[in-house]
Amino acid sequence: DTAVSQTPKYLVTQMGNDKSIKCEQNLGHDTMYWYKQDSKKFLKIMFSYNNKELIINETVPNRFSPKSPDKAHLNLHINSLELGDSAVYFCASSQVRGNTIYFGEGSWLTVV
Amino acid sequence: SQKIEQNSEALNIQEGKTATLTCNYTNYSPAYLQWYRQDPGRGPVFLLLIRENEKEKRKERLKVTFDTTLKQSLFHITASQPADSATYLCALEWNNQGGKLIFGQGTELSVKP
Numbered sequence: 001d002t003a004v005s006q007t008p009k010y011l012v013t014q015m016g017n018d019k020s021i022k023c024e025q026n027l028g029h030d031t032m033y034w035y036k037q038d039s040k041k042f043l044k045i046m047f048s049y050n051n052k053e054l055i056i057n058e059t060v061p062n063r064f065s066p067k068s069p070d071k072a073h074l075n076l077h078i079n080s081l082e083l084g085d086s087a088v089y090f091c092a093s094s095q096v097r098g099n100t101i102y103f104g105e106g107s108w109l110t111v112v
Numbered sequence: 113s114q115k116i117e118q119n120s121e122a123l124n125i126q127e128g129k130t131a132t133l134t135c136n137y138t139n140y141s142p143a144y145l146q147w148y149r150q151d152p153g154r155g156p157v158f159l160l161l162i163r164e165n166e167k168e169k170r171k172e173r174l175k176v177t178f179d180t181t182l183k184q185s186l187f188h189i190t191a192s193q194p195a196d197s198a199t200y201l202c203a204l205e206w207n208n209q210g211g212k213l214i215f216g217q218g219t220e221l222s223v224k225p
Contacts, residue, residue: 004155043156043201043215056212090155100146101203101213103155 003027004104006091012110013081020077021107023091031055032074033092033101034066043090049074081111114139118202118216126224131189133219135202141180142204147187150199150218159200160187192223 006023013019025032033056034046047066048056054066063079078085091104115138125131135145144163148156162169162178162185169176175188189196199218206214 040217041199042217045212045214048212092155100158100161101156102158105155106153 003102004091004093006089006104006107008107009105010108010110012112015081015083015111017081018077018079019081019109020075021089021091021109022073022075023104024073025091025093025102026072027093027095027102028072029093029095029102030071031094031096032068032071033094034074034076035090035092035103037088037090037106039087047074047076078109081109083111085109086111114142114204114206114214116202116204116214116216118200119219120217122220122222124222124224125192127193129192131192131196131221131223133187133200133202133221135185135187135216137183137204140206141183142206144205145176145178145185146203146205146213147174147176147185148201148203148215150201156201189221192221194223194225197222 004025031050033048035043036046037043046058046060049068051071052068065077068074088106088108090106092101094101117136141164146161147159150156160169160176162176173190177186199220201215201218203213203215
């Protein structure tokens, strides 16, 4: 009965590859997010979707493309991976925008 | 632009004492402020939310204060336990940010038995 689940948990891949991280929430929330946490532990918002509509799109390289097929799912696709993309990516959801956020367990991406 | 600062140095305290963590912000006051706990290898977990018109919020051994004059929030854990050891993040949302929650860098708390 995991609230926000994301897969894979660990991902090691070579530079230049394309990879996706999937996220699903069973909380019935309308808003979903992708956050990136770097090696210095800073947690920064990347994207936010409200009921499948993109509402927050931070300054993120366009190699990163979120896709929300329905309000319970928000996937993150990354093209042409670079070393600097290595980080932990957290999916999250909230009932309304800006309210209490429920995070997934994170996806550890390592680009070699 | 808004900036959030938390003590970057780890806080080490003895079991049973009160831990106090600080979150400072610049510019105008946020609509509300939240505190999260993050354990190693896990996602952040929500603890408390306090709104700009509230001075204090409590939940069991946790207490949050919000001083809009000082532009500061304090997070207290009373009767601390080793199980309270974790990184604590404050997060703020400002009214004109379209629902964007901005996180501080977190303060690592270590409670020694």
